[in-house]
Amino acid sequence: MPTRKTWIWIVVSVAVACVLCLMAAAGGLLYFASTHIQAKRTTTTDAYQRFDVERARFKDQRPLIEMDNFDKPRVTRSPADMPTSPTPPEDLWVLAWNPDDERVVQVSLPFWLLKLGRRKVDVMNGGFDLDRMNIDVHELQRIGPALVLDLRTPAGQRILVWTK
Numbered sequence: 285m286p287t288r289k290t291w292i293w294i295v296v297s298v299a300v301a302c303v304l305c306l307m308a309a310a311g312g313l314l315y316f317a318s319t320h321i322q323a324k325r326t327t328t329t330d331a332y333q334r335f336d337v338e339r340a341r342f343k344d345q346r347p348l349i350e351m352d353n354f355d356k357p358r359v360t361r362s363p364a365d366m367p368t369s370p371t372p373p374e375d376l377w378v379l380a381w382n383p384d385d386e387r388v389v390q391v392s393l394p395f396w397l398l399k400l401g402r403r404k405v406d407v408m409n410g411g412f413d414l415d416r417m418n419i420d421v422h423e424l425q426r427i428g429p430a431l432v433l434d435l436r437t438p439a440g441q442r443i444l445v446w447t448k
Contacts, residue, residue: 323389331381331388331442338379338444342431347445349417349433357417364420369428373447376424376432383440395425 326334349357375392382389398421419432424447432445 320392320394321389322391323387325386326388327386328383328440331383334388335379335381335442335444338377338446339431339434342446345431347431347434349419351433351435359418363423363427363430366427366430368426371428372425373429375448377444377446377448379444381440381442395421 346360348359348361348363350360352358373395375394376398378389378391378393380389380391381387417433424430424432428447430447432447433443434445435441435443
């Protein structure tokens with residue numbers, strides 16, 4: 285039968301291991317955020333130029349989803365009807381501009397993360413909800429690089445979502 289001293293060492297060892305695991309998880313989360321999220325203040329002109337550069341990659345391609353006047357998503361091209369791409373995209377990209385904050389936020393989300401469950405991306409206190417948009421992550425990845433959403437609000441906000 286282990287002595288009292290042995291039990292103390294076991295409990296302390298388990299506690300230290302738990303603290304180390306928590307620190308490693310926090311460090312991993314911090315690293316992920318620093319490599320996948322960029323936010324910076326900018327002028328309206330610079331922000332629109334950045335949107336134009338990203339949007340130019342899709343030329344005249346119509347987004348898969350458009351928002352109506354009541355802020356309801358409307359599918360313009362169904363991913364289920366599109367052919368399978370030989371090169372699946374690795375990330376879903378969101379570029380958002382808020383003129384009130386004069387801030388551009390760019391987020392890249394790996395598809396493996398999107399497949400884990402919750403699919404709401406909170407950008408500038410708004411949110412881009414894949415479930416609300418009726419987007420199937422597997423279908424989106426199957427069709428390859430695509431323009432998902434190009435939204436301009438009356439208040440001057442802009443959101444561009446694409447896969448790459």
